[in-house]
Amino acid sequence: MRFCVKCGKDLERTIGGLCTDCYLDGRKFTTLPHHVDLEVCAVCGEYYLGGKWAPSGRRKAAEDAAVEHLGALNGSRVKFVETFSEEQDPRTYLVKVISEMAVEDVEVEAEASTIVRIKNTVCKRCSRIQGSYYESILQVRSEERALDEDTMSEIVSMVTDYVDQQSKVNRQYFISKVEKMHGGVDFYLSSIALGRIMAKMVSDRYSGENKESAKLAGRTDDGQDMYRITYLVRLPEFKAGDVVVYNGRHYKLVRIFGTGGRLLSLKDFKEISIRRPDMPSLKVYRKRSELKDATVVSGGYPEIQILDPLSFSTVEIRVPEGEMIGETVKVTDIDGVLYYVP
Numbered sequence: 001m002r003f004c005v006k007c008g009k010d011l012e013r014t015i016g017g018l019c020t021d022c023y024l025d026g027r028k029f030t031t032l033p034h035h036v037d038l039e040v041c042a043v044c045g046e047y048y049l050g051g052k053w054a055p056s057g058r059r060k061a062a063e064d065a066a067v068e069h070l071g072a073l074n075g076s077r078v079k080f081v082e083t084f085s086e087e088q089d090p091r092t093y094l095v096k097v098i099s100e101m102a103v104e105d106v107e108v109e110a111e112a113s114t115i116v117r118i119k120n121t122v123c124k125r126c127s128r129i130q131g132s133y134y135e136s137i138l139q140v141r142s143e144e145r146a147l148d149e150d151t152m153s154e155i156v157s158m159v160t161d162y163v164d165q166q167s168k169v170n171r172q173y174f175i176s177k178v179e180k181m182h183g184g185v186d187f188y189l190s191s192i193a194l195g196r197i198m199a200k201m202v203s204d205r206y207s208g209e210n211k212e213s214a215k216l217a218g219r220t221d222d223g224q225d226m227y228r229i230t231y232l233v234r235l236p237e238f239k240a241g242d243v244v245v246y247n248g249r250h251y252k253l254v255r256i257f258g259t260g261g262r263l264l265s266l267k268d269f270k271e272i273s274i275r276r277p278d279m280p281s282l283k284v285y286r287k288r289s290e291l292k293d294a295t296v297v298s299g300g301y302p303e304i305q306i307l308d309p310l311s312f313s314t315v316e317i318r319v320p321e322g323e324m325i326g327e328t329v330k331v332t333d334i335d336g337v338l339y340y341v342p
Helices: 020-024 060-068 124-129 151-169 192-206 276-281
Strands: 033-043 047-049 052-056 076-090 091-105 106-121 135-144 175-181 186-189 209-219 225-235 243-246 249-257 258-263 271-275 281-288 292-298 303-307 313-319 330-333 337-340
Touching: 033 060, 047 060, 060 076, 060 091, 060 106, 076 124, 106 271, 135 151, 135 192, 135 271, 151 175, 151 186, 151 192, 186 192, 192 209, 192 225, 192 249, 258 276, 271 276, 303 330
Parallel strands: 033 106, 135 225
Antiparallel strands: 033 047, 047 052, 076 091, 091 106, 135 186, 175 186, 209 225, 243 249, 243 281, 249 258, 258 271, 292 303, 292 330, 303 313, 330 337
């Protein structure tokens, strides 16, 4: 039989030589410092909690900061916490943390309070953005004289949307600057890895040629060389929707993807696949924007009658089975013969 060394009560078991009542009497199971400083970025508004920057409401961030600094008595385990806060001014909160704890097999409740002071700073990411920091440049150019405005806008949207989305997972991803210029567009990116990802994405989307070059930008504190990488993506002349020549035959370029593309024959409307290494052999015969609109005189399958957009004579052209024909259709001439372009 054991006994409590403080009150002398006989017991089957003790906690540190004491009965439960004596052990709990006046003992503090949790502690908090007098005050806790919570950093908030003055630019993006995120709070530094748990060793990382994250978005949060001000009151919740203050309560989370208090819980983060909560200390527990050795041998005890915090099972659940509940927080209550009182705003003393817009940047100061009095936070009370009530904890449910387990000590040996005894359930106890503990209470501790602290003052959370919110301090302005600038996070590393925002500091880099403000300083126009970049580690890589993505240059997008065209084999033509200049990148057309529609394609340029499409690429800018694709890159910025991707980086915005990924920055929610990786805060180190950002675009420092986008420069549109005669001939193309340049993206100044926060990391080499991001530049590599975006270069592959753009080149895959448009079946472009991808090159890279490195330039020494300085040295780290430990003497290691630092490089900036420039990724050049040169887009081919063709785009989806153009009429192209491949192996001496005319096709509509239906789709471009990372491993190649799909072509639709203008003579029999059969689709074929083309591998990425063979894509450079495509030659543009007629751009999508250069196709002519022809008025439909009568519809049917396998042929419809249209007005030749140049001579205004009635001619017949073949159309694919099941095609929905409107009042006008897109056509192109090949060796003096008009062909329907789906």
